[in-house]
Amino acid sequence: MTDPDLPAGVERREFDGETRLATRGPPVYGEPTADGWRAWDPERSKLGGMLELGFDTGLTGGETVLYLGAASGTTVSHVADFAGPTYAVEFAPRPARDLVDAAEPRDRLFPLLKDARTPSRYAHVVESDVDVVVQDVATRGQAEVAVRNAQFLADDGRLLLAIKARSEDVTAAPESVFESALDRLRGAYEILETRRLDRFHEDHLGVVATPNATAQR
Amino acid sequence: MTNTDDDAGWFAGGPTPEAAAATDGEAVRSRIADGEADAPRDWPALAVESGFADSRDDYYDRLHEASVAATREAVRERERADDKQLIHAVRAMDDCERTANELAERAAEWAGSLFDDAEPGVDGARAVAGRDPNGELERRAVSLAERVADLADERDALSETIDRIAPAVAPNLTEMAGSELAARLIALAGGLESLAKKPSGTVQVLGAEDALFAHLSGRAPSPKHGIIYTHEYVRNTRPADRGSAARGLAGKLTLAARVDHYAGERRESLHDDLRDRMATIRARAEDESDSATEGGE
Numbered sequence: 001m002t003d004p005d006l007p008a009g010v011e012r013r014e015f016d017g018e019t020r021l022a023t024r025g026p027p028v029y030g031e032p033t034a035d036g037w038r039a040w041d042p043e044r045s046k047l048g049g050m051l052e053l054g055f056d057t058g059l060t061g062g063e064t065v066l067y068l069g070a071a072s073g074t075t076v077s078h079v080a081d082f083a084g085p086t087y088a089v090e091f092a093p094r095p096a097r098d099l100v101d102a103a104e105p106r107d108r109l110f111p112l113l114k115d116a117r118t119p120s121r122y123a124h125v126v127e128s129d130v131d132v133v134v135q136d137v138a139t140r141g142q143a144e145v146a147v148r149n150a151q152f153l154a155d156d157g158r159l160l161l162a163i164k165a166r167s168e169d170v171t172a173a174p175e176s177v178f179e180s181a182l183d184r185l186r187g188a189y190e191i192l193e194t195r196r197l198d199r200f201h202e203d204h205l206g207v208v209a210t211p212n213a214t215a216q217r
Numbered sequence: 218m219t220n221t222d223d224d225a226g227w228f229a230g231g232p233t234p235e236a237a238a239a240t241d242g243e244a245v246r247s248r249i250a251d252g253e254a255d256a257p258r259d260w261p262a263l264a265v266e267s268g269f270a271d272s273r274d275d276y277y278d279r280l281h282e283a284s285v286a287a288t289r290e291a292v293r294e295r296e297r298a299d300d301k302q303l304i305h306a307v308r309a310m311d312d313c314e315r316t317a318n319e320l321a322e323r324a325a326e327w328a329g330s331l332f333d334d335a336e337p338g339v340d341g342a343r344a345v346a347g348r349d350p351n352g353e354l355e356r357r358a359v360s361l362a363e364r365v366a367d368l369a370d371e372r373d374a375l376s377e378t379i380d381r382i383a384p385a386v387a388p389n390l391t392e393m394a395g396s397e398l399a400a401r402l403i404a405l406a407g408g409l410e411s412l413a414k415k416p417s418g419t420v421q422v423l424g425a426e427d428a429l430f431a432h433l434s435g436r437a438p439s440p441k442h443g444i445i446y447t448h449e450y451v452r453n454t455r456p457a458d459r460g461s462a463a464r465g466l467a468g469k470l471t472l473a474a475r476v477d478h479y480a481g482e483r484r485e486s487l488h489d490d491l492r493d494r495m496a497t498i499r500a501r502a503e504d505e506s507d508s509a510t511e512g513g514e
Binding site for chain 2: 085091092093094096097099100103104107108109110111112113115119120121123124125126127128129151152166170171
């Protein structure tokens with residue numbers, strides 16, 4: 001059942017006759033479960049969408065993760081199921097309440113009520129040289145958030161980013177929003193792969209990047 | 218202030234070895250919630266080195282327990298914040314700012330008579346506050362400048378508090394308007410409930426009462442916007458379309474306040490609708506400049 005493109009701990013499994021991405025852990029949001037596995041819905045999760053679309057995420061399982069924009073913990077709970085220590089940053093209290101419930105039974109998932117735009121407020125908790133930063137924040141300045149958080153990534157680490165065009169500027173075409181976001185990202189990252197997530201998420205761009213060794217970070 | 222020393226980590230940070238070693242829930246929770254560091258470090262290794270944890274696994278177990286407790290507590294506290302607290306905070310912020318500026322004038326005038334290089338304003342007062350005074354008069358002038366700097370700091374701290382509690386009080390209104398404008402609208406209306414009950418035409422001119430009454434007594438045209446002028450959608454729209462932009466924005470802000478008061482959930486469609494409406498209004502300017510170019514050919 002293991003798929004070479006998927007990280008260890010993520011499998012395609014049958015739920016009611018349908019093959020779907022799944023991780024093993026306690027259920028969080030009423031998702032279908034079978035034999036201790038929980039279906040990971042790519043329509044509700046940008047990272048799930050990126051895995052389903054075959055992005056080269058570099059994820060192998062067991063890595064240390066900083067997740068920005070964890071919301072109510074839908075995606076980050078799946079991440080914590082297959083990854084190692086996982087720091088989940090969310091700024092809004094209402095979804096963070098559900099995030100804490102998702103984190104409680106996962107002993108390597110650490111919920112933090114913090115603003116991803118001010119990393120100094122959580123740099124005393126989140127360790128340096130994490131393997132992966134996953135970012136899904138729906139505020140303006142998404143690229144800027146990624147740049148400010150580059151300091152947490154190991155030199156060979158990966159940024160897995162979903163950029164939502166509508167959060168930046170609705171009066172501009174998504175393509176030009178993505179282009180200027182990528183320009184800002186290049187200040188701190190080397191872009192490895194970009195692809196639209198439209199099959200699952202309209203007007204979103206998926207980005208895989210790695211810290212740029214030459215850039216001033 | 219922040220630092221990158223070993224004791225910047227959430228598990229240390231106490232002023233004395235006893236306080237640093239205190240691992241009782243309360244102290245650890247507040248260090249996670251309020252601590253800061255300039256940059257991340259290999260905290261698990263440092264925690265083991267300092268004796269806080271026996272091993273990496275032990276460290277992560279403690280971090281899990283502490284972060285779940287701290288975040289649960291912080292969520293509870295933020296959700297307890299209500300519109301009345303937000304109103305106090307925004308009014309106090311304005312008072313601090315106004316008083317700081319007023320006092321800064323006095324401080325600058327006095328400092329100017331004592332020191333050669335005294336600058337006006339709050340920044341000038343901060344510079345004076347950093348001086349080493351000689352004699353009683355200089356001591357008093359420097360001390361006065363320190364009050365100005367403290368008041369300005371308090372204003373900034375209040376602004377951060379507003380940023381933190383506004384999303385809990387009114388998530389949709391805050392996402393649409395930003396925390397400061399959301400707080401001001403709630404303060405002008407006298408509460409989230411009364412804001413939710415106001416017609417959108419009233420929300421549009423909140424904060425422009427003088428202009429509105431001048432209009433009602435027949436002395437002036439009707440105001441296009443009140444405090445919502447500070448919103449980017451109004452301010453950065455060309456003057457000819459600003460009335461439409463203000464009307465459109467006020468309509469959606471009113472709906473946002475109603476959803477926040479009566480339902481309390483985030484509603485994505487509201488924000489999409491506003492973006493679409495603004496895109497339409499701003500497209501007018503482009504259409505006109507397009508047709509102007511065509512007409513000129």
